[in-house]
Structure formats: structure tokens, C-alpha cells
Amino acid sequence: MSNQTASRHEPTLSERADALEHEMIAELDRRVVKSVIYTSGDRDPTQAIPPPPGTGPFMMGDDPRLQKMPSKPTLIDFFKYRFGPANHVLQSATHALKAGQNEKIVLACLLHDISVAGFIRGDHGYWGAQMIAPYVDEEVSWAIQYHQALRFFADESVGYGYPDAYLRYFGKDYEPEPYIQRDYEYARNHKWYMSSRSITLHDIYSFDPNAVVSLDDFVDIIGRNFRQPKEGLGFDGSPSAHIWRAMIWPTKFL
Numbered sequence: 001m002s003n004q005t006a007s008r009h010e011p012t013l014s015e016r017a018d019a020l021e022h023e024m025i026a027e028l029d030r031r032v033v034k035s036v037i038y039t040s041g042d043r044d045p046t047q048a049i050p051p052p053p054g055t056g057p058f059m060m061g062d063d064p065r066l067q068k069m070p071s072k073p074t075l076i077d078f079f080k081y082r083f084g085p086a087n088h089v090l091q092s093a094t095h096a097l098k099a100g101q102n103e104k105i106v107l108a109c110l111l112h113d114i115s116v117a118g119f120i121r122g123d124h125g126y127w128g129a130q131m132i133a134p135y136v137d138e139e140v141s142w143a144i145q146y147h148q149a150l151r152f153f154a155d156e157s158v159g160y161g162y163p164d165a166y167l168r169y170f171g172k173d174y175e176p177e178p179y180i181q182r183d184y185e186y187a188r189n190h191k192w193y194m195s196s197r198s199i200t201l202h203d204i205y206s207f208d209p210n211a212v213v214s215l216d217d218f219v220d221i222i223g224r225n226f227r228q229p230k231e232g233l234g235f236d237g238s239p240s241a242h243i244w245r246a247m248i249w250p251t252k253f254l
């Protein structure tokens with residue numbers, strides 16, 4: 001059997017995912033046009049976007065394929081309804097708590113990768129910092145912004161070595177881009193260096209597999225250190241409200 005024949009009979013994983021998505025969209029009676037950034041790489045963004053299936057109106061507002069968010073969502077609601085499994089950040093925050101770190105650092109550890117969990121991976125430190133800046137002490141968002149760069153640079157004086165995981169993820173010859181090197185140089189001489197460095201010290205990918213971690217352990221710390229807007233995240237008119245709205249309505253046409 002030729003490869004061509006085989007591929008006709010056995011759709012690839014991505015073809016099956018596309019077919020399933022088309023089926024779901026057909027049931028929605030809404031046409032979903034994915035933002036260019038979702039598909040760049042899978043397709044060339046300079047080419048015209050293929051027309052979405054169906055004839056109904058374009059998707060605006062709530063996407064019925066997602067869990068509906070409360071009208072005034074809190075940070076905890078985002079953990080529940082939009083962020084992927086939070087084990088990594090919960091483990092990091094628990095590690096920081098057990099090490100006796102102050103609440104600002106514990107909160108920074110809890111929120112350090114929320115952009116990866118719910119928004120965009122690339123430059124997640126910068127995006128995550130921007131998301132929370134209006135609601136936290138400046139030191140917390142600063143620490144989150146720069147942990148991204150500091151992760152790539154060892155500081156043996158505080159016991160931080162280049163992560164083994166990064167050797168596997170990026171290869172042994174990987175060199176951080178010049179802007180990361182520049183921001184590392186800036187951060188290492190800043191008065192809040194150790195706050196950001198602390199995130200990297202507690203930024204662990206696994207520890208005791210029997211340890212039970214829960215967001216419940218951090219509700220009070222969030223309450224004391226995260227200024228939850230009364231209108232709900234996304235609706236308070238802050239400089240980052242639109243980022244929270246993009247996570248509530250990721251498929252909104254405009």
C-alpha cells in the first residue's frame with residue numbers, strides 16, 4: 001500500500017482534530033475564525049485565512065465549548081475555568097511557603113506562569129506581569145516579568161543552577177536571545193533581584209509525588225495581596241483588562 005493510500009484511510013491526529021472541530025462548530029451555529037496568532041506556524045499568516053465552515057453569524061461573546069465564567073470573575077475563577085492544571089504553580093508556591101518566604105514572594109510563585117496556563121507561552125513572564133500589574137505590589141509583577149530571563153542564568157551563590165530540564169527542552173547549544181540577556185543584566189543589578197531570583201529557586205517541576213497541593217491553601221494570601229476589582233477581572237477598565245477579556249472570550253470575532 002502506498003503512503004498516499006495509507007494517509008487517505010488513516011487520518012492523522014491533526015486531521016482528526018480538525019474534523020472534530022468542524023463537527024463541533026457545525027453544532028454551534030456560529031462561525032469561529034481563529035485569531036492569526038493561534039494558527040501562525042501551522043499556516044503562513046501572510047496567506048488569506050480559509051473561510052470558516054457554516055453560514056451562521058460569527059462567534060462573539062461566550063463560546064459554548066468553554067466553561068462559562070461568572071459575570072464578575074475573580075482570579076480564583078480564572079484558575080478554575082481558564083487555567084490549565086495548576087500543579088506546577090501550586091507546587092512552586094507551596095515550596096516557597098515552606099521555605100518561609102513572605103507573602104509577596106509566595107504570590108509571585110503562585111502566579112509566575114499563569115500566562116503559560118491560560119494565555120500565551122512565548123514571553124510568558126512579560127505577559128503574566130502585565131496581566132497582574134494593576135492588582136499587585138509592583139515588586140510582585142516585576143519579579144514575574146524577570147523570572148523568565150533569570151531562569152536561563154545560573155547564580156551558584158544562591159544555589160541556582162541552569163535547569164537540567166532546559167538542556168532537554170532547548171538543547172545544550174541554546175543561547176537566550178539578546179533581549180533576554182539584556183533583561184537578565186538589568187535584573188541582576190536591581191534592588192528586587194532576589195525577589196525574581198526566588199521565583200526561579202522555587203520554580204520546580206516536581207517534588208514529593210504524594211504531596212497534595214490545593215489553591216485553597218492560598219486563598220487568604222490572594223485575598224491580602226491581590227486587589228480583586230469589584231467589577232471583575234476584565235471589566236474594571238485597568239490597563240490589562242483586555243488581556244483578561246481575551247481569556248474569557250478567546251474566539252470573539254472582533
Ligand SMILES: [Fe+2]
Pocket residue numbers: 112113124125147148
Ligand atoms: Fe516561567
Ligand SMILES: [Fe+2]
Pocket residue numbers: 088112113203204
Ligand atoms: Fe515555572
